[in-house]
Amino acid sequence: MKKSLIIVGLIYLLGLIYLILPSPAYPDLENAKRSDEPGDTWQHPDQKGYYTNLTRAEVLEQIQSKFAIKFLGFTLPSYRLNYRPEEATSLVRDQLNSYYLEEIIYPFRESIFVNGWEPTNSPKYANNPNAKTDLYFQGTPYLSKVTLKPTNSNPLLRVVIWTLIFPVTYLVLISLKKSLKNV
Numbered sequence: 761m762k763k764s765l766i767i768v769g770l771i772y773l774l775g776l777i778y779l780i781l782p783s784p785a786y787p788d789l790e791n792a793k794r795s796d797e798p799g800d801t802w803q804h805p806d807q808k809g810y811y812t813n814l815t816r817a818e819v820l821e822q823i824q825s826k827f828a829i830k831f832l833g834f835t836l837p838s839y840r841l842n843y844r845p846e847e848a849t850s851l852v853r854d855q856l857n858s859y860y861l862e863e864i865i866y867p868f869r870e871s872i873f874v875n876g877w878e879p880t881n882s883p884k885y886a887n888n889p890n891a892k893t894d895l896y897f898q899g900t901p902y903l904s905k906v907t908l909k910p911t912n913s914n915p916l917l918r919v920v921i922w923t924l925i926f927p928v929t930y931l932v933l934i935s936l937k938k939s940l941k942n943v
Contacts, residue, residue, distance in 0.1 A: 787826035811897040
């Protein structure tokens with residue numbers, strides 16, 4: 761019993777340290793032109809839009825490496841969730857074109873949505889030979905437009921939820937144990 765309490769205590773402390781570490785910096789996309797179009801500026805101040813010739817893999821690798829939490833010289837792992845492009849209108853912004861949508865996430869903490877619009881690759885225009893698939897910004901052609909949207913959480917609420925997980929788990933285990941005895 762004492763050994764299990766020590767293990768639970770260590771898990772709680774490690775989780776607490778993870779939850780109170782400073783948030784990673786909100787990254788900019790290198791080798792890209794920052795959009796000043798409507799919807800990318802004052803209408804959505806938490807979002808940033810970029811025009812770039814980087815591929816999807818290059819964009820996601822760059823953002824994931826910059827959106828990193830470092831602790832004692834180690835970079836904590838983040839996870840990538842892949843969404844259907846149709847979900848960009850509800851998760852990022854209404855009336856947003858999307859070819860891919862991924863979320864780089866730190867569980868129980870913050871995340872950043874990466875929405876990419878590549879009209880030349882979009883199945884939306886694949887069967888339409890008259891579709892305009894060129895993407896221009898300030899007279900320069902680009903391969904894609906990338907929109908970044910951060911999602912943050914309150915550090916105090918993170919700690920409260922993390923702390924409540926432990927007594928609730930204990931109560932559930934006791935209830936389960938009683939239920940199994942009655943079977």
